[in-house]
Amino acid sequence: MKINQSHRFSVAPMMDWTDRHCRVFHRLMTRRALLYTEMLTTGAIIHGDRQRLLGYDASEHPVALQLGGSDPQALAEAAKIGADFGYDEININVGCPSDRVKDGRFGACLMAEPELVAEGVAAMKRAVSVPVTVKCRIGIDDQDPELALDALARAVVEAGADALIVHARKAWLNGLSPKENRNIPPLDYDRVYRLKAAMPDVPVIINGGIPGVAEAVAHLAHVDGAMLGRAAYQEPWRLLAVDPEIFGEPAPYANMKDVFEAMMPYMSDQLALGVRLHSMTRHFVGAFHGVRGARAFRRYLAENGTRHGAGIEVLREAIALVETEVEESVAAEASGIAA
Template sequence: MALGQVPNRQRANILKYNHIFSIAPMMDWSDTHCRVFHRLLSRHARLYTEMVTTGAVIHGNRERLLGFDASEHPVALQLGGSNPRDLAESARIGEGFGYDEINLNVGCPSDRVKGGNFGACLMAEPQLVAECVAAMKQAVKIPVTVKCRIGIDDQDPEVALDTLSRTVIAAGSDALVVHARKAWLNGLSPKENRDIPPLDYDRVYRLKAALPDVPVVINGGITSIAAAKAHLDHVDGVMLGRAAYHEPWRLLGVDPELFGESAPHATMHDAIAALMPYIERELAAGTRLHSITRHLVGAFHGVPGARAFRRYLAENCTKAGAGTASLRAALDLVDPNASASIAA
């Protein structure tokens, strides 16, 4: 199959795959509390879970691992694994939980992931990735996508990315999300792999040019909505990573800038106020306040009271038994009028 050709059986899923803007899966960050908060900042952003291994899905506490709030839609489940049968079963379970997409991780460079033969090391085994995708496609009706790097270690990105893309598209992948860096599995830590390998956005642009009928989403080093908008001149979608978690105020600009609609809430104050009922339900269910407020630390930027807000969260919302009164007290430290302009 030529790189740009797409089988007819994929076209229905491609048409319903909302690919313009998404928030990256990030271990220890993109839990359900974070996703509920992010949904209050954008109606249209596609949200992703943290990577969940097939072993955890099949044998673990599924409600704890896979449960999510109905407000999160559209939300994708990212799976880690390399056994086609286990991935098919995990995808089927994820679809049963109501996820809108199943995404296969072929990009994480951590030692634990490499030791389990999944993540970025699978860039070296495109045929196995294709078998995994085909198995998941047979198991579910929702879109199945792949998130990868442009290559690993000494691979030539021109060859490695095209080879992986060609094989997974032939197997049925409905979209590709490409982190525009290599992953160095030998010599760099996972943290170093986020910054040291140089970004090569042009490589992803060339992939999109070769795949006119397949959504290609770019990821890596994108720090603002303005930068995301510029990438959309070359690819179908943009995935924002750390900037979304460390500077969530930026997400208030997603709907106005990328979708031509007003944000769900005009200010971060309003968004956090709208989060309060969810927090109260979670507290009543036994969740600690800090499990939620840790995602709010970067909510304000460059406005009077932002530093005091962060300090109050750290000193008070981490205490056992802390409730919404503590969060409201933190909010009172930030000028609500000044925060109205942070999404500009």
């Protein structure tokens, strides 16, 4: 198999976070990263409001649709719908540990049913021409990761999976909450490296606890790609380093202020369509993390972005608070030096 170059760096699918507004924001910071939707269940796609669930902005490409489900026929139907919408990849979730997912017989619990996952992959491959990929854990509960990950990987690759994205932690479906499952099970990056060594022709992307782009680059010595999740969302400024550090190309913009200026036409269009400002600005809270004025920026958006009729000026005013604090800090330091 040939690795899709966009897989060298991707932003993880994250429930309640990586919606269409978030993805447009992220795309402004990296032209090359592969972006993922939130997980959408096959039932929602087949029976729900498809435009609301699947609609996206053309700027988001390359963008992948992540599906949650276990019935091969439903996976194939949902994959076909997603491909017809123009998604560049269809991914099946075999890693989410939430109770709702487990009760629906999809997500991480499918690590125990590799043949069923393989049937789903084969059905999707018959239904679409775009790549079909699998995102999984290294195992669940008392499974031996050496056996469980190999079993799943070999089953889905034989079924035609185009790439494997592996969150380098177990998921404990009994005893840990979904939040705890993101932190408590220890990371085992070496297990993912061994999978790649055992399957050299299969694109393998590593995920889980990667704190930044420099660490993603280090992983590329062992695997084909790296996927950032919470670090990319909570500190989105990190994405400005992706194109220079991963792809050897200039960043789209020099700083977050320029990114926001580029974001504003999209926001104005969405506001005109009736989208609330907070639906977009909620994704911005970490944009100035570590910069003087970041707290004032977050507070201003939180206090004013939810107001009825709040408009683009709220974001401009929040950015101005950051600029003011930075200028005051520079002036104070200069004064100290002069003294």
